[in-house]
Amino acid sequence: MSDKSSHDMNLMWGGRFSSQTSNIMEKLNSSIDTDHRMVFQDINGSIEHVKMLRLQKIVSSKVCDNILRGLKIIKNEVKKGKFEYSKKFEDIHMNIEKKLHDLIGDDAGYLHTARSRNDQVATDFKMWIRDAIGDLDLKIKKNMKTFLAIADKNFNSIMPGFTHLQSAQPVTFGHHMLAYIEMFSRDRDRLYDVKKRLNECPLGSAALAGTSFPIDRFLTSKNLGFDRPTANSIDSVSDRDFALEFLSTASICATHLSRLAEELVIWVSDGFKFIKISDRFSTGSSIMPQKRNPDAAELIRAKVANITGTLFSLFTILKGLPLAYSKDLQEDKKLVFSAYDNLSLMLEVMNGMMKEITINKQFLKKAAKSRFITATDLADYLVTNFNYSFRKSHNIVGKLVLKAESLGCDLINLELAEFQKINPDFDKNVYKILSVENSVNIRSSYGGTSPSEVKKRIREWQKKLK
Ligand code: ARG
DSSP states (O other): OOOGGGTOSOTTTGGGOSSOOOHHHHHHHOOHHHHGGGHHHHHHHHHHHHHHHHHTTSSOHHHHHHHHHHHHHHHHHHHTTOOOOOGGGOSHHHHHHHHHHHHHGGGGGGTTTTOOHHHHHHHHHHHHHHHHHHHHHHHHHHHHHHHHHHHHHTTTOEEEEEETTEEEEEEEHHHHHHHHHHHHHHHHHHHHHHHHHHOEEOTTOTTTTOOSSOOOHHHHHHHTTOSEEOSOHHHHHHOOHHHHHHHHHHHHHHHHHHHHHHHHHHHHSTTTOOEEOOGGGOBOOSSOTTOOBOHHHHHHHHHHHHHHHHHHHHHHHHTTOOSSOOGGGGGHHHHHHHHHHHHHHHHHHHHHHHHTOEEOHHHHHHHHTSTTTTHHHHHHHHHHHHOOOHHHHHHHHHHHHHHHHHHTSOGGGSOHHHHHHHOTTOOTHHHHHHSHHHHHHTOOSTTOSOHHHHHHHHHHHHHHTO
């Protein structure tokens, strides 16, 4: 066994052990490859902790200054990419403390007074997620602005609206884009909500029971940007609700992106040709020279699986885990980091791709005009103008559809005489009623697809997203 004071052995708990951890144990136990991403949160947490210890006269000014000096050096090294992480020191907390000891000597040992890695890791993790929330929020907002610009240009571009992926009723492309803006807006609300509940500081809860030192948890909480300290030390170190909420919010947002990605794949397909995705976000085929594949959209469609997977993994880790801290909780970070990385990339790519899509208005409108898409409008017209029951009107229009089908044309191509054969009340107004323009224009109920309504919603969003 090597000399314990050499710090080759584990700095934090080496005193109680007489032999080194095995290599495979080190491999299993070490989390530094993952949690080094919390390095700044960890250093900042330590800075505020030691400042508080000094104010409370728990450590001397000299020790505090020394620690602050050391932490500053470490921060700079990390910023310059010069900090060397070592698996031997398990995780980010011990790597920093070991380095601090190398820099300032035994004064480093005072930093861990009145805290444990259990409250430290919970604090770091919350601060990391808080930053991630800010970043994702910004990326979602960028998408919203891009979608809004598309909606604005296409507030009256008519396309078929679908149910069951069957042409249902004409809508406007702008309206369809606004649907995603609503979804993104809820994603942002959820992120805000996660942050609001998360923002209580666990630091000072120590291992699980609190501490006998006269610490000021309100001060560290405030200085680390939290709203208040957590109120139960056991809960503080075992709670990972905030990570579950984050992953669930990320899963929902990724699901939205995936649904849109699927629509893009459909819209670029030969049968639709509604849009074109730019070269920068398309790929070719190694064998078929004519191919142009929407890989970006397909990968966004698929990547959601990685994110929802992390949510279920964390649920599985937490299920049945007794209070308070167990090492199982160390597995939470890689899930959250990976979900964040995937979602962040998905949002960036979606934004880039959408900024460059071309909308083929002719094809959109042509598709909107097919498949008796305004049949409901004609039935509604009979109800409104001739006081027919809706059932009777439905039946009349049904017969007309049958007729048109037998002639291989759409309703609007039938002669007036054909209409009148089935119902003598029909006049040439039917052609106006059956037009897709009329169909969208009259759907001016609040939140409806009429260009006038869509324009109003666009104006509202423009103000909100400034
Ligand atoms: N690396 C650990 C984690 O991420 C830090 C907490 C360790 N606590 C302990 N009691 N071993 O969970």
